[in-house]
Amino acid sequence: MARDITIGLDCGTGGARALVCDAAGQVLAMATRDYPTHYPRPGWATQAPVDWWRAACGAIREAVERARIDPARIAAICADGTSSTLVALDADLEPVAEAILWMDNRASPQAHRIEATGHAALRRSRAGVSAETALPKILWLREEAPERFARTRWFVEMADYLALKLSGRLTLGQNLTINRWFYDPRAGGWPEDFLSAIGLQGITARFPAEMPALGDPIGPLCAAAAAETGLPADVLVVAGGTDAYVAMVGLNTLRPGETALITGTSHLVLPVVAEDVETEGLFGPHPDCVTRGRFVMEGGQVSSGAILRWWHDLLHEAGDGYGPLLAEAEAAPAGANGLVVLDFWQGNRNPFTDYDLQGAIWGLTLKHSRADVTRALMEAVALGTANILGRLSARGLAVDSMTLAGGALRSPFWVQMHADATGTPLRIPEVGDATAFGAAISAAVGAGLHPTLETAAERMVRIRDEVHPDPERTVQFRAQLDLYLETHAALRPLMHRMAARSRASPAPVAAPPAAVPA
Numbered sequence: 001m002a003r004d005i006t007i008g009l010d011c012g013t014g015g016a017r018a019l020v021c022d023a024a025g026q027v028l029a030m031a032t033r034d035y036p037t038h039y040p041r042p043g044w045a046t047q048a049p050v051d052w053w054r055a056a057c058g059a060i061r062e063a064v065e066r067a068r069i070d071p072a073r074i075a076a077i078c079a080d081g082t083s084s085t086l087v088a089l090d091a092d093l094e095p096v097a098e099a100i101l102w103m104d105n106r107a108s109p110q111a112h113r114i115e116a117t118g119h120a121a122l123r124r125s126r127a128g129v130s131a132e133t134a135l136p137k138i139l140w141l142r143e144e145a146p147e148r149f150a151r152t153r154w155f156v157e158m159a160d161y162l163a164l165k166l167s168g169r170l171t172l173g174q175n176l177t178i179n180r181w182f183y184d185p186r187a188g189g190w191p192e193d194f195l196s197a198i199g200l201q202g203i204t205a206r207f208p209a210e211m212p213a214l215g216d217p218i219g220p221l222c223a224a225a226a227a228e229t230g231l232p233a234d235v236l237v238v239a240g241g242t243d244a245y246v247a248m249v250g251l252n253t254l255r256p257g258e259t260a261l262i263t264g265t266s267h268l269v270l271p272v273v274a275e276d277v278e279t280e281g282l283f284g285p286h287p288d289c290v291t292r293g294r295f296v297m298e299g300g301q302v303s304s305g306a307i308l309r310w311w312h313d314l315l316h317e318a319g320d321g322y323g324p325l326l327a328e329a330e331a332a333p334a335g336a337n338g339l340v341v342l343d344f345w346q347g348n349r350n351p352f353t354d355y356d357l358q359g360a361i362w363g364l365t366l367k368h369s370r371a372d373v374t375r376a377l378m379e380a381v382a383l384g385t386a387n388i389l390g391r392l393s394a395r396g397l398a399v400d401s402m403t404l405a406g407g408a409l410r411s412p413f414w415v416q417m418h419a420d421a422t423g424t425p426l427r428i429p430e431v432g433d434a435t436a437f438g439a440a441i442s443a444a445v446g447a448g449l450h451p452t453l454e455t456a457a458e459r460m461v462r463i464r465d466e467v468h469p470d471p472e473r474t475v476q477f478r479a480q481l482d483l484y485l486e487t488h489a490a491l492r493p494l495m496h497r498m499a500a501r502s503r504a505s506p507a508p509v510a511a512p513p514a515a516v517p518a
Contacts, residue, residue: 175241281351
């Protein structure tokens with residue numbers, strides 16, 4: 001029997017998604033399972049790894065059942081995860097506590113101190129050191145939670161934990177370490193002098209030594225994983241990585257001049273470049289983190305889809321009210337009757353790289369409706385994307401088009417808004433869930449069904465449509481962007497004072513989150 005089926009497992013902020021496809025890129029089935037996020041303090045966010053695994057197993061079983069295939073045809077599985085979601089494991093490879101989620105910004109002071117060293121290793125973080133990333137979080141644990149730090153034998157990311165649960169092998173994916181952990185394969189690997197300079201001397205002893213690249217084979221399913229997922233024991237586990245970077249494979253944006261726009265809980269603009277050229281306000285260029293010989297720039301928004309979900313959940317305690325909410329917003333006038341929003345609910349990743357910023361809404365009057373607020377939130381996210389592209393344009397790296405993936409595709413209205421705000425055509429793929437699809441494509445490469453990621457993406461990814469900006473609306477958005485930037489400049493000092501006050505206040509007393517097995 002042909003082994004021509006692969007599974008992509010995408011564990012995002014809200015839940016696990018399993019996608020089953022064949023080697024030609026035909027998606028056979030998908031399934032999802034949600035898991036909760038806990039917010040113990042303002043700016044903090046955690047999740048339980050046991051919830052990821054439970055959801056992953058349920059999604060895999062359902063997707064395979066829906067695909068109506070013989071499981072013996074499944075060749076490989078690859079898992080990606082949210083980037084900079086830090087998992088601390090003890091000597092028995094069990095989590096010592098809940099994972100610190102990517103959007104958690106508790107380590108903002110540590111990130112500022114790391115940035116202040118001015119070390120040469122920071123050249124790919126000229127925008128500033130992100131409080132989301134692993135090293136500031138590890139430093140926070142060492143300083144603020146020393147008992148937990150002492151119990152930690154290994155530090156890994158979400159995708160590595162999933163690979164461990166699938167294969168039984170402890171790895172640290174190179175895709176993640178290059179774009180988030182300051183690992184540089186072209187400069188000898190770990191910058192030990194930098195790690196010592198920031199107070200993490202000797203920390204690499206707690207990093208797994210096995211560091212596979214995206215698409216590399218790890219090994220077969222372990223017995224426990226085969227039993228819990230229902231997959232054959234000889235299914236190959238293939239290395240994944242950062243969800244958005246894996247989505248680049250699912251969009252076939254792997255060559256210089258191509259740009260991915262990944263939308264979801266957060267947004268990411270990911271241009272591929274051929275040369276090692278820095279851009280103020282953006283991260284990168286990251287070498288060899290997706291495909292060898294190329295660089296990836298990164299501009300991200302911490303909370304984009306998360307803002308709409310926050311607003312939806314405030315208005316709808318139960319059920320799905322997105323349809324009416326978006327229809328109301330589409331009927332509201334452009335500019336939301338003068339409302340201005342800053343999309344900084346969890347700080348700003350790019351281009352300001354400032355996690356002491358918070359969200360803001362101003363211009364409210366008694367005239368304003370729920371529809372105006374919804375539209376203003378959506379416009380703010382689109383303006384945040386336009387602000388990132390403006391930094392690229394100022395550096396001479398014009399983005400002529402972007403290939404779009406993720407949650408924004410559910411709203412043609414919001415897709416058009418992004419095209420208008422950025423003045424950039426958007427290419428719409430046949431498979432919108434590019435992250436899970438990219439993981440399945442990577443699995444196909446690891447299993448030998450295609451020779452390289454570039455070849456596999458070329459053969460498996462197809463574009464179905466293109467959305468062009470409305471020139472008149474683009475002009476209007478430029479005026480809105482000016483006000484957006486002026487608002488940031490005016491409110492920044494106040495927001496910094498509020499963030500300092502929040503850090504100085506005692507933690508609120510709350511019920512503890514669900515226990516994690518020790």
